[in-house]
Amino acid sequence: MSILGRDLAVDLGAARTRIYIKRKGIVLDEPSAVLLDRRTGKVIAFGAEAVGDGRGETHWPVSGGLPADAELAQRLVRHFTRKVHWRPYARPRLVMALPGDSTPMARAALHDMAYEAQARDIVLVPQALAAALGAGLPSGDRSGQMIIDIGRHATRVAVLSGDMVVAHGSVPYGGRAMDRAIARLVEREHGLALDEFEAEAAKMRAGAAPRPADGEIVPVHARDPDTGRERVLALPVRLLCEVAAQPAGPIARIAEETVARCPAELAADLGERGAVLVGGGALLPGLGRRLREHLRMPVRPAERPLESVALGLGRCLDHLGLTGRLRSRLT
Template sequence: MRILGQDLALDLGSASTQIYVRKRGIVINEPSLVVRSGATGKLVGFGAEKPVQTGEDEPEAIRPVSGGVPVDKELTRRMLRHFLRKVHGHPWSRPRMVFALPSDATGMVRDLLQDLAYQAEARRVYLVQHGLAAALGAGVPVRDAAASMVIDVGCETTRIAVLSFGAVVCAATVQAGGADVNRALAAQIRRDHGLDIDEHAAELAKRSIGTAWKPVRRKASVRGHDPGGRGAAIVSISAEQVYEATKQPVRAIVRTAVRCVESCSGDLAADVADRGVVLTGGGALMRGLARRLRAELGVPVQRAERPIEAVALGLGRCVDDLGLIGKDLAPTRR
């Protein structure tokens, strides 16, 4: 059994990769990063590892996944093998794996995810609809006839799903997420103060004073550097600036959610209006987002108890009981 490996679920995200092991819970939650040496081109780190920097070598951090889909197959494979070795330790482990399948995934993407899993030494692969996994992890009663809606706000992509009778009956994807707010905020600071800030600084500011609802009078200090090479500087930004940066991504999410509901039957749309929406994903943590969506959509909106881990937890429920979803959880075969 040690060689076969324990069954596991893998949530492959743009920002982080989470691995759930059967009966143990989430054991890996690390950034989806591969670090390559600028001098030699060799891979020197994965995930949360901090590579040793020598001399003038400046390591390059690469995100091989975008919107839950590998954009660099080889780097994603190497990263997954690294994470799985940390879980199992045994180089010959052949676990059964459950992956989340994006609702808009093409046959090519489906084949790519399967191939990655088998190359990572899976002995059998299961693909579960992303919206269904998010709903299961958020505790949504997916088997009910009455429809429920889940909005998963990720780093670069927001996925919306309406579920009924244990299946996704309507799904939509919008290319908007937490990273868009960071980029908009960085563009504002560049325009207003002539400074460049990195993704980490923008994320800290967003978490500190960010709000998607009417901003309060709060400020935060952000460290940036002059693109002209005149050194670093610290500027003060307001909650109003962060609020402005959220407008376009939130509008895109609202428009897509409305279209998704409108494409449902009258009965399902009435169910969503009654039951409301559950928010998952890292973007759900932004203050005021649920309140703003509630005002825009006109339905109740609440955040899942563990929004960042919702998809991994939902996939984990499938791992703990592979018969949970019946025919919708049929294994893929090579």
């Protein structure tokens, strides 16, 4: 194994990539970003160094857990795996998540990307199962379990029984839709422009408040479109949470449609056990409340919602028997 390299669990997200190493946990958590020189198109930087750098243009080569730009995604994964791997010429085995709505072509693209990134092998785990394992749900439990994963570009809903995904659905409302809702609020109420990164930062700061109080505020840096000058606004945390939770309606509808495709006994389990939220949107208090009202079932965030998929992939890495069962079902 010292020659072949260590096994790595790689959560390739549209916003961030996380890498888990056995017995060490998550050792890398960086933006899934690549910085290109505007003139030559050459890569200047990856990850944290590629965001907010005026030397070039930032690209995000991952969408929905899959490569949107195959070459840049491959180079990003290779950079990250080399960064955490202590043997630069070794070829690690990668455990990665496969979104439930993936096509055979998308699955092949993941394989190709991993091998081009110099992995010796790749094991694909259903993303919903990885999220469930990372959220602490028991492996092999045949009772119905619902996972609502709110990613950067989309929200995916899945119902599991045992280690199998029984039904799944997705809707194109995710973290970016929430960010745009906050930016529209600032434009409508104050006539100012709020960029994507500042809107996301405001959302995350609002979500970090355990119980938003009426007087609690979040400062945001907006720009006057006429003068170009920057202004600092104090936005109420409660208002930010309510605005960011607006996609709750479409998410609830796809969740209801997913439940409708399940056997009656699993649907009954869900009414009692409810759903677990993972992803960045799980941090927003207003979203969980709205989903509970729409679905009429318990809805709770995972203990570590941002890291649930990476932790679940790591759990598969730690238990090779589970990984082997998953490989046999996916191949």
